[in-house]
Amino acid sequence: MSAATLIGCDRPLQEEYDVALLDLDGVVYRGADGVPHAASAIDQARAAGLRSMFVTNNAARSPQTVARHLTDLGIPTGPEEVTTAAQAAAALVASEADEDTRVLAIGGDGLREALLDLGLTVVDTAADAPTVVVQGFAPTLGWPDLAEAVYAIGAGATHIASNVDATLPTERGMAPGNGSLVAAVVHATGVQPRSTGKPQPEIFQQAASRAGGRHPIVVGDRLNTDLAGARAACYPGLHVLTGVDGMAEVLKARPEYRPSYLAADLRGLAQAHPEPRAEDDVWVCGQARASVRDGTVVFDRPDGPVSLGVTPISIDEFRAAAAAAWAASDAAGVATVLSDVPALTLTAD
Ligand SMILES: [Mg+2]
Structure with a gap:
């Protein structure tokens, strides 16, 4: 395998690739606010033929809610242009399901909807003998929810996490993310879950397939999720400097986290990238x-x-x-x- 390093593109990225798998927080918006230049850059990229598919590890919000938020920020988006970690988890469960599969959903409405959308049977407590526990983030999750998960896993259910991000960026700073709540369950059960969100490649592969993309490019701001997931999926990754990881983190990145392209912000989609x-x-x-x-x-x-x-x-x-x-x-x-x-x-x- 060749070394993990930057590649070149002698025409604008938006002409070279057919779908951009875009992270949201730190790339398109920060909390409620749009990232500068994001809306106009996505508008131009779409006009140049680059479709957009927004890919988020946030499993709490439904694609409809995410699409509405983007539309409010001046990026007209339909729910079919959003892939969430809840959908990726639901797809994994569905791919292994049979008629006896019953899913205990520990998370928000977005997770429950994603499971129901794929025709899965969703139950509410460990007393309903679930065969699978799917855990995603919701700000309302509490001890009773985690206890149901532990009871079910103790009784033999498998454990799937929508993502294992330790932290969640909020307006007030970093808060515990899904991975921290998953860790509480794992601490009690001793059983490691499978995870389907970034940096697992499946969420990007599903997103590219849903968008009908043959030459996808991943765009992100976090090396250990977005860019690591791009490497794992063997898609080129554009790292932008509008979010979590800055220039110093990029220079120190280990091979499996390294971007293929670097830009200040999403305007990099409209640029050619010389190869070092x-x-x-x-x-x-x-x-x-x-x-x-x-x-x-x-x-x-x-x-x-x-x-x-x-x-x-x-x-x-x-x-x-x-x-x-x-x-x-x-x-x-x-x-x-x-x-x-x-x-x-x-x-x-
Ligand atoms: Mg991000």
């Missing part, structure tokens, strides 16, 4: 030249070398730096050769 190439130990991307020296990245500029963090860098310098840092880390056989990465900013363009 190695010239001896210097990585060249467009006009940018970067190499790793003494645990940091140094850029060769016309007026002399500049170390990482001294001045804002261009997007091509960021791409060259990522390729250089990753190659040096792989060659050294370590997670990252970089020592503390300073705060980084991109030049305005």
